[in-house]
Amino acid sequence: MSESKETIVTYPRPNIVTCTSRVWLREIGFALVYGALMLKTWRISVIFRVRSAKAVKITDLDLLKRLGVILAIFAMALLIRTLVAPPKVIIGRTADNLKAYLCQTDWWDHFFSIMEVVFLIWGIRLCIVVRKAPSEFNEAKFISMAIYNEFLLSVFLNVSMLFLSSPANPDLLYIIFFCHTQLSVTLLLCLIFGSKRKLKKVMMYKKASSLFVC
Numbered sequence: 001m002s003e004s005k006e007t008i009v010t011y012p013r014p015n016i017v018t019c020t021s022r023v024w025l026r027e028i029g030f031a032l033v034y035g036a037l038m039l040k041t042w043r044i045s046v047i048f049r050v051r052s053a054k055a056v057k058i059t060d061l062d063l064l065k066r067l068g069v070i071l072a073i074f075a076m077a078l079l080i081r082t083l084v085a086p087p088k089v090i091i092g093r094t095a096d097n098l099k100a101y102l103c104q105t106d107w108w109d110h111f112f113s114i115m116e117v118v119f120l121i122w123g124i125r126l127c128i129v130v131r132k133a134p135s136e137f138n139e140a141k142f143i144s145m146a147i148y149n150e151f152l153l154s155v156f157l158n159v160s161m162l163f164l165s166s167p168a169n170p171d172l173l174y175i176i177f178f179c180h181t182q183l184s185v186t187l188l189l190c191l192i193f194g195s196k197r198k199l200k201k202v203m204m205y206k207k208a209s210s211l212f213v214c
Contacts, residue, residue, distance in 0.1 A: 013101055014089045014101050014102060014103045015089055016086060016087065016088070016089065018103075019087035019088070019089060019103035019104075020082060020086060020087050022087075022103065023078065023081070023087060023109075023112070024078055024082075026112075027074050027077075027078055027112055027116075028071065028074060028075065028078070030074075030116060030119075031070050031071050031073075031074040032067075032071060033188070034119065034120070034123065034147065034150060035067050035070040035071065035119075036063075036067055037123070037143045037146060037147065037192075038119075038122065038123040038126060038147070039063045039066055039067055039070075040063065040139075040140075040143060041123065041126040041127060041130055041140055041143050041144070041147075042126055043058045043063060044130050044140045045126050045129040045130050046058060048129070048130055049129065074115075077111075077112070077115070081108045081112075085106065085108055087103050087104060088103075088104040089101055089102070089103060089104065090102055090103075090104045100170045101170070102170060102173075105161060109161075113154070113158045116154055117151070117154065117155070120147060120150060120151040120154065121151075123147040123151075124147060124148065124151060127140075127143075127144035127147055127148070130144070131144065139192075142191040142192060142194065143191070143192070145191055146187065146188045146191045146192065149183070149184060149187050149188070150184050150188075153180050153183055153184050154180075156180070157176060157177070157180045160173070160176050161173065161176075
């Protein structure tokens with residue numbers, strides 16, 4: 001995942017390339033992963049809310065097109081940011097008055113943080129809509145848990161970055177980046193693949209029960 005690669009490029013001494021790569025990997029990875037999850041939840045919410053006799057058909061291709069739009073929006077914002085105000089490396093001071101090289105945090109970083117939070121709030125709204133969905137949409141509950149988790153972790157990460165910029169503490173900041181990535185990505189994989197495994201077991205149990213009744 002792109003978010004895991006973000007942690008890798010954050011480890012060496014910051015330069016223009018690594019600072020730029022960190023932003024691109026973070027935002028494109030976020031848009032790709034959570035955009036796909038939220039669109040799946042959106043499809044469930046549409047199907048769940050429709051009261052007409054006519055079935056609503058939203059294909060995977062329709063979701064891919066919408067995901068492409070989301071990625072294009074993030075990519076356009078990143079391209080503008082890279083051309084207009086590329087990330088810079090600054091020299092901060094630690095509590096021991098030692099030099100620390102850091103990627104500069106400016107209003108563009110706050111802009112992308114706000115984009116993420118707004119996007120996740122939309123996802124939380126979708127999760128609330130599908131919270132009473134029938135059991136055949138059981139996967140939506142696990143997706144909702146992944147979205148809630150990312151929302152809380154993103155808020156914690158952004159607040160931490162504000163307090164760790166002065167005095168500079170690059171080691172602790174990297175640890176927070178690492179923990180954020182591991183907690184979000186690892187839990188996401190467990191929830192998504194765990195839900196599929198659980199759904200498979202339920203289907204096998206129903207199939208076995210029907211054979212036993214016959």
